[in-house]
Amino acid sequence: MAAKATAVMVDADGREVRVSSAERVIFPASDHGPEITKREVVEYYVAVADGIVRALRDRPTALERWPKGVLPGMTLTARDATHGRGPQGDAFYQKRLMRGMPEWARSVRVHFPSGRVADELCPDHVAVVAWAAQMGTVTFHPWPVRRADVDRPDELRIDLDPHGATGFADAVREAEQVRALLEELGLRGYPKTSGKNGVHVYLRIEPRWTFTDVRHAAIALGRELERRSDRLTTAWWKEERGDRIFVDVNQNARDRTIASAYSLRPKQGAPVSFPLSWDGLAAVDDPMAFTLRTVPDLLASQGGDAWADLDAQPHSLEPLLDLWRADLERGLGDMPYPPEYPKMPGEPKRVQPSKDRRNKQG
Structure with missing residues (x-):
């Protein structure tokens, strides 16, 4: 003792x-x-x-x-x-x-x-x-x-979370859809392992927009990804996700946070949420390759942080907000916020679909 x-x-x-x-x-x-x-x-x-x-x-x-x-x-x-x-x-x-x-x-x-x-x-x-x-x-x-400004985000975060029968390999594969879409819009994303079974992609943006704007941009991005891959979904309710990768757009709501790059995660073996290049991510088949014991040596062997230039070129959010405005013209609006949030302006009814149907039948 x-x-x-x-x-x-x-x-x-x-x-x-x-x-x-x-x-x-x-x-x-x-x-x-x-x-x-x-x-x-x-x-x-x-x-x-x-x-x-x-x-x-x-x-x-x-x-x-x-x-x-x-x-x-x-x-x-x-x-x-x-x-x-x-x-x-x-x-x-x-x-x-x-x-x-x-x-x-x-x-x-x-x-x-x-x-x-x-x-x-x-x-x-x-x-x-x-x-x-x-x-x-x-x-x-x-x-x-x-x-310096706690009301203007400088980061948009894309959280690819395996659901159902999907796993890490599926999240890695679908991250390529994120990469391709961002590049088409002239934007550069930075991927990392979540430290569990998911993948995170970060986009550095100019701190000019509100949390609501950034969340709307993420919603539009997620919906466009859904159009391109039937293996991705933005469905907030778990009963609607099936065996697909969930694009959690609500990670961009105020006071929702993601484990940082280089953070340990509370799992056996002390895994790390590890930043990678896109080619580096594609080569990973096991997120447990990155742990407290392996990461310091990996950093030395690869010459340092793969995200070293993340802050070099902040992007405009306008390409993604253009997608949001196009969705509004299609009749697509906001999505539900997490349950602990107060009712938010423009938010649709926050009711689990199966329960909502029973209410209508009653």
């Missing part, structure tokens, strides 16, 4: 971060490898400093904290720690600033759809990331905005 309480100092690009209970097991031994300690989690984030800071820099970031470790039987509560009541499960989402935040860490106030507000951490140095990892953070969930 004494070893579990050992504290060590980790150098994070010139700043010392104290890691308490450094030998606490965060990921137990599994078929994917030996156990992983808290110290190793912190040291991993220091090792991928350039990539993780690029992904998080100046972004309000929710922290997915597993302070007891990602152990069998642990639960992740759906409730976030923003209500002043503390965590409600073994793991939880931390949106408000934690006590003991280093004086050199920065934050910004964000507004949620509910009308509540919170001051969220805005990492701008790997020491901030290391400190959050020391506090039990496994996964970082940044907003698609920067600290």
Whole structure:
């Protein structure tokens, strides 16, 4: 037990971060490898400093904290720690600033759809990331905005989520549809593994449009993808998706976030959401190729972050908004928001289709 309480100092690009209970097991031994300690989690984030800071820099970031470790039987509560009541499960989402935040860490106030507000951490140095990892953070969930303007996203995020009998290989294949469509519109997307079975594609945009505009652009993109492939769907209700890849357009709604590039995911073996080139993604057959133990060496062998130039050329959203306007002329409007959102302007009826039919029959 004494070893579990050992504290060590980790150098994070010139700043010392104290890691308490450094030998606490965060990921137990599994078929994917030996156990992983808290110290190793912190040291991993220091090792991928350039990539993780690029992904998080100046972004309000929710922290997915597993302070007891990602152990069998642990639960992740759906409730976030923003209500002043503390965590409600073994793991939880931390949106408000934690006590003991280093004086050199920065934050910004964000507004949620509910009308509540919170001051969220805005990492701008790997020491901030290391400190959050020391506090039990496994996964970082940044907003698609920067600290300078929290109401104008600079990122459109495309989440390809396998459903039914589909899996990772299907998501990789359908990501080529995303690539082709974006290139036709003069846009460049950047793919990464989700760290689970999906694929994410990011589009850097000029911070000129609202969350609603960006979500509408994502809806239009998803609908155009549906027209091109019967293996893709934007159906919000699971009963309508079948064995298809779900294009989750609601990941672009305010306060919906995706695990950042280089984030660990709370699964056996500590998989990583890993950025790739398009050719690199096409060559991947197992997302577990990218883990805490493999990623630092992979970065060294491939010459660094595949997303190093992500910020170099922000795009206009207008090509996608043109698709949205064309859909409006076809009579296609908005889509349902997630259930925790208040009724949104222009949103259609938010009722599960099978239940809606029963109501009509009644």
